[in-house]
Amino acid sequence: MRPAEAPPPHLGPVVLVLLQLLLPPTSAFFPNIWSLLAAPGSITHQDLTEEAVLNVTLQLFLERPPPGRPPLRPEDFLGRTLLADDLFAAYFGAGSLSRRFRAAVGEVSRANAAQDFLPTSKTDPDLHFDAERLVQGRARLLTALRETLAAARALDHTLSRQRLGAALHALQDFYSHSNWVELGKEQPHPRLLWPWQELQNLAQASDPTCSDCEQLSCPGNLLDFQLLTSGYFGTHPLKPPGKCSHGGHFDQSSSQTPRGGINKDSTAPGFSPHHQLHLQAAKLALQASIQVLSLLRSRLGDRNFSRLLDITPASSLSFVLDTTGSMGEEINAAKIQARSIAEQRRGSPLEPAHYVLVPFHDPGFGPVFTTSDPDSFWQQLNKVHALGGGDEPEMCLSAVELALLHTPPLSDIFVFTDASPKDALLTNRVESLTQERRCRVTFLVTEDPSRAQTRARREVLSPRRFEPYEAIALASGGEVIFTNDRYIQDVATIVGESMADLVTLPLEPPILAPGRLLAFRVDGLLRRITVRVHGESVSSFWIRNPAGVSQSQEEGEGPLGHTRCFGQFWIVTMNDPPQAGTWEIQVTAGGIPRVRVQARTSLDFLFHFGIPVEDGPHPGLYPVAQPVAGLQTQLLVEVTGPGSRALSGHRGPHFSSVALRRVPEGTELGRAPLEPTGPPQRGLLAAWLPPMLLSEPGSFSLELIGQDGAGQGLHRAALQPCTVVPVLLELSGPPGFLTPGSKAPLSLHIASFSGPQDLHLRTSVNPSFPLTSNLSRVHLGQNESAWGRLWLEVPHSAAPDAVVTVTVTAVGGEARSVPPTFAFLRLLVLALAPQDQPPAKDHSSRPVLPTMGAARGRSTLVTGGGAQGRAAGSPRWSMIGGVLLLRLGAQ
Numbered sequence: 001m002r003p004a005e006a007p008p009p010h011l012g013p014v015v016l017v018l019l020q021l022l023l024p025p026t027s028a029f030f031p032n033i034w035s036l037l038a039a040p041g042s043i044t045h046q047d048l049t050e051e052a053v054l055n056v057t058l059q060l061f062l063e064r065p066p067p068g069r070p071p072l073r074p075e076d077f078l079g080r081t082l083l084a085d086d087l088f089a090a091y092f093g094a095g096s097l098s099r100r101f102r103a104a105v106g107e108v109s110r111a112n113a114a115q116d117f118l119p120t121s122k123t124d125p126d127l128h129f130d131a132e133r134l135v136q137g138r139a140r141l142l143t144a145l146r147e148t149l150a151a152a153r154a155l156d157h158t159l160s161r162q163r164l165g166a167a168l169h170a171l172q173d174f175y176s177h178s179n180w181v182e183l184g185k186e187q188p189h190p191r192l193l194w195p196w197q198e199l200q201n202l203a204q205a206s207d208p209t210c211s212d213c214e215q216l217s218c219p220g221n222l223l224d225f226q227l228l229t230s231g232y233f234g235t236h237p238l239k240p241p242g243k244c245s246h247g248g249h250f251d252q253s254s255s256q257t258p259r260g261g262i263n264k265d266s267t268a269p270g271f272s273p274h275h276q277l278h279l280q281a282a283k284l285a286l287q288a289s290i291q292v293l294s295l296l297r298s299r300l301g302d303r304n305f306s307r308l309l310d311i312t313p314a315s316s317l318s319f320v321l322d323t324t325g326s327m328g329e330e331i332n333a334a335k336i337q338a339r340s341i342a343e344q345r346r347g348s349p350l351e352p353a354h355y356v357l358v359p360f361h362d363p364g365f366g367p368v369f370t371t372s373d374p375d376s377f378w379q380q381l382n383k384v385h386a387l388g389g390g391d392e393p394e395m396c397l398s399a400v401e402l403a404l405l406h407t408p409p410l411s412d413i414f415v416f417t418d419a420s421p422k423d424a425l426l427t428n429r430v431e432s433l434t435q436e437r438r439c440r441v442t443f444l445v446t447e448d449p450s451r452a453q454t455r456a457r458r459e460v461l462s463p464r465r466f467e468p469y470e471a472i473a474l475a476s477g478g479e480v481i482f483t484n485d486r487y488i489q490d491v492a493t494i495v496g497e498s499m500a501d502l503v504t505l506p507l508e509p510p511i512l513a514p515g516r517l518l519a520f521r522v523d524g525l526l527r528r529i530t531v532r533v534h535g536e537s538v539s540s541f542w543i544r545n546p547a548g549v550s551q552s553q554e555e556g557e558g559p560l561g562h563t564r565c566f567g568q569f570w571i572v573t574m575n576d577p578p579q580a581g582t583w584e585i586q587v588t589a590g591g592i593p594r595v596r597v598q599a600r601t602s603l604d605f606l607f608h609f610g611i612p613v614e615d616g617p618h619p620g621l622y623p624v625a626q627p628v629a630g631l632q633t634q635l636l637v638e639v640t641g642p643g644s645r646a647l648s649g650h651r652g653p654h655f656s657s658v659a660l661r662r663v664p665e666g667t668e669l670g671r672a673p674l675e676p677t678g679p680p681q682r683g684l685l686a687a688w689l690p691p692m693l694l695s696e697p698g699s700f701s702l703e704l705i706g707q708d709g710a711g712q713g714l715h716r717a718a719l720q721p722c723t724v725v726p727v728l729l730e731l732s733g734p735p736g737f738l739t740p741g742s743k744a745p746l747s748l749h750i751a752s753f754s755g756p757q758d759l760h761l762r763t764s765v766n767p768s769f770p771l772t773s774n775l776s777r778v779h780l781g782q783n784e785s786a787w788g789r790l791w792l793e794v795p796h797s798a799a800p801d802a803v804v805t806v807t808v809t810a811v812g813g814e815a816r817s818v819p820p821t822f823a824f825l826r827l828l829v830l831a832l833a834p835q836d837q838p839p840a841k842d843h844s845s846r847p848v849l850p851t852m853g854a855a856r857g858r859s860t861l862v863t864g865g866g867a868q869g870r871a872a873g874s875p876r877w878s879m880i881g882g883v884l885l886l887r888l889g890a891q
Contacts, residue, residue, distance in 0.1 A: 528574070
């Protein structure tokens with residue numbers, strides 16, 4: 001696709017507040033915050049990415065005033081640390097949380113950092129602008145940006161963020177690994193993003209570039225020339241005579257004459273021979289990152305750009321519908337609920353930004369319909385009717401998996417069915433996928449005795465046939481709610497209300513035992529508490545506040561709140577403000593009732609895990625989806641909400657430790673202290689999880705413990721449990737996109753750290769492209785690894801912009817029962833760009849990114865089948881390229 005004729009967007013005329021809060025006056029770059037243990041005061045890829053996104057988001061808010069609210073003014077942000085929570089509160093209104101936005105930015109940042117750790121990317125010179133491969137590096141950069149746009153066009157924003165992270169890593173590395181800064185350049189390279197302009201003044205193979213340097217610091221080792229070069233790293237490719245090395249502790253080439261190096265990755269001479277230029281390189285890398293994000297915004301349009309980075313407080317809406325003949329009432333309930341959500345939230349900050357619909361029956365499921373337009377979603381949903389079928393079981397889990405593959409992270413998925421799953425063998429894979437996607441799945445199951453004649457059963461079904469739904473709901477933080485036709489619409493409405501940003505309060509004990517009280521704690525930051533009680537043969541319950549005031553199950557107003565009842569489903573909405581302290585619940589039932597307590601709050605958290613890496617190209621924290629048994633893991637917590645800025649003080653809310661509890665029993669595995677990390681305003685906390693704490697595979701929940709501003713106990717639980725996996729399973733794809741008719745190699749790495757493992761490997765692809773592997777079974781001892789190769793065949797008929805998901809599952813052999821481990825890889829299919837010759841005229845106004853419309857929505861139909869902290873000091877302003885630059889020095 002030929003680039004558009006449109007001129008590149010300028011970073012004005014609206015003033016863009018370039019906040020360099022993380023640039024100390026003496027400070028690519030190391031991957032992430034953990035890297036700062038090796039080089040305190042350095043600017044990391046994570047810092048640059050997050051700062052660039054915040055700046056472009058602020059510019060979007062400044063240029064597009066919020067409807068019904070006064071416009072933002074640049075002067076309101078002068079001299080202040082720019083925080084996502086403050087930005088959202090100013091634009092969307094007080095109480096609007098930036099949780100999804102921060103999670104999306106975290107996806108980009110972790111994808112950026114992963115380029116230094118993934119086996120297929122960490123030593124590829126083209127991906128880091130090393131070894132004077134500047135032309136090749138630009139080609140790979142532009143390819144990653146093209147993939148970013150194509151994935152966004154296909155509404156796969158997770159893949160788009162991954163490719164954006166890879167593109168930003170390469171772009172930022174250019175200013176750290178090349179000699180652009182040493183040439184005295186004070187602006188980003190003017191031709192790096194414009195493919196029809198040649199990169200000029202490149203050093204040739206015969207041009208010597210560096211002199212020998214025996215010291216750690218090599219400020220004068222570049223020869224006197226005006227050619228653009230970059231350093232060689234390691235032994236692939238070998239450094240020719242006279243050429244510069246990357247340099248630093250991990251670079252083998254730096255010991256070959258000419259010794260030393262030229263990288264500006266950090267402030268530490270042992271890692272970066274040109275450490276004294278780190279600040280200048282970081283400044284240009286930040287400006288260039290903002291330029292790329294601004295180009296993306298211009299090509300995607302503001303609405304689609306906002307979806308890419310989840311610049312909204314709203315969640316997405318996904319429905320999975322059983323369409324067999326007995327499902328008429330459930331389908332109508334889903335339609336009413338979807339219409340209600342769309343109409344009530346249209347034009348508001350809570351309007352869903354993404355809609356997904358997946359029908360299923362037997363033997364089919366899908367196609368999946370995805371759109372960003374509520375009207376298109378409603379039209380598609382209105383076409384769904386209960387037709388044919390009518391027997392049990394159905395292909396429910398296949399449909400849920402398809403919905404998970406196309407639903408953005410941190411979303412809710414609602415499943416309407418009256419049948420058990422025919423494809424229960426997918427239970428473990430769907431459980432893992434819910435945790436990888438951080439999506440909550442809620443099943444609304446109608447069991448109506450009057451349907452005995454309308455839904456036939458091919459065999460005698462077990463009373464435990466709904467256990468796969470229970471397992472998936474538990475793994476995802478969702479629920480299984482049984483109701484009947486009479487109440488399905490009311491129950492669906494109540495469940496739909498949980499789409500808002502609510503926290504689930506931990507119960508003690510987590511599983512209700514006969515005759516035992518349930519307890520939950522309320523702090524001063526909780527509002528609109530709801531208690532839901534449902535289950536078989538619930539006869540009575542009561543709720544008691546810390547002052548001893550009680551309310552029973554009778555409908556209507558009570559001393560504590562308002563109670564509604566729909567058959568065997570009760571919801572109690574507590575009066576505001578709730579009394580802080582310990583509350584109690586007593587339930588009397590013939591079976592095992594289900595109790596859930598939720599609340600609105602200004603304080604929540606995101607989290608992810610990482611493994612410290614010290615022997616790669618750069619030290620850093622390699623992000624992993626789940627902890628690995630026997631491997632020391634770091635937990636990184638990002639506290640969200642306006643209360644997070646006071647976490648480092650004792651007057652405001654603060655978390656001091658994290659408790660790990662076995663799921664579902666609730667027994668405490670242990671605790672680890674939480675330590676503030678990085679700038680206090682960002683609300684970052686870290687905890688080391690020693691191998692003894694995660695010695696055995698299994699599920700556990702995370703609970704942060706601390707105090708609110710009034711001294712009351714503060715508890716926040718993660719939405720869904722985590723899983724200790726028995727082995728580390730890594731699946732890597734080719735550095736570029738897939739093309740129709742091609743055969744792409746994939747790399748598989750599996751490692752054990754907790755003892756001998758006898759594993760079988762299984763693969764699957766969605767859609768069903770042919771996939772072969774040279775590794776089907778592996779035996780590993782403790783601290784042993786194995787490598788495998790897979791080949792993915794893309795048929796000539798593959799649709800352009802198609803997203804392919806490859807799943808590898810490692811399951812234990814018969815000798816030892818090992819929980820399965822999963823690795824998911826998302827890849828993009830693109831048609832080859834036509835090899836058009838560039839016209840003779842000047843193309844300085846032709847950016848790489850193809851034009852995309854800024855239409856209201858797009859629909860697609862897919863077939864199924866502890867670091868050093870830095871604080872802000874006095875501000876200082878200067879102009880750079882028409883952009884107002886705010887620099888806050890370190891204290």
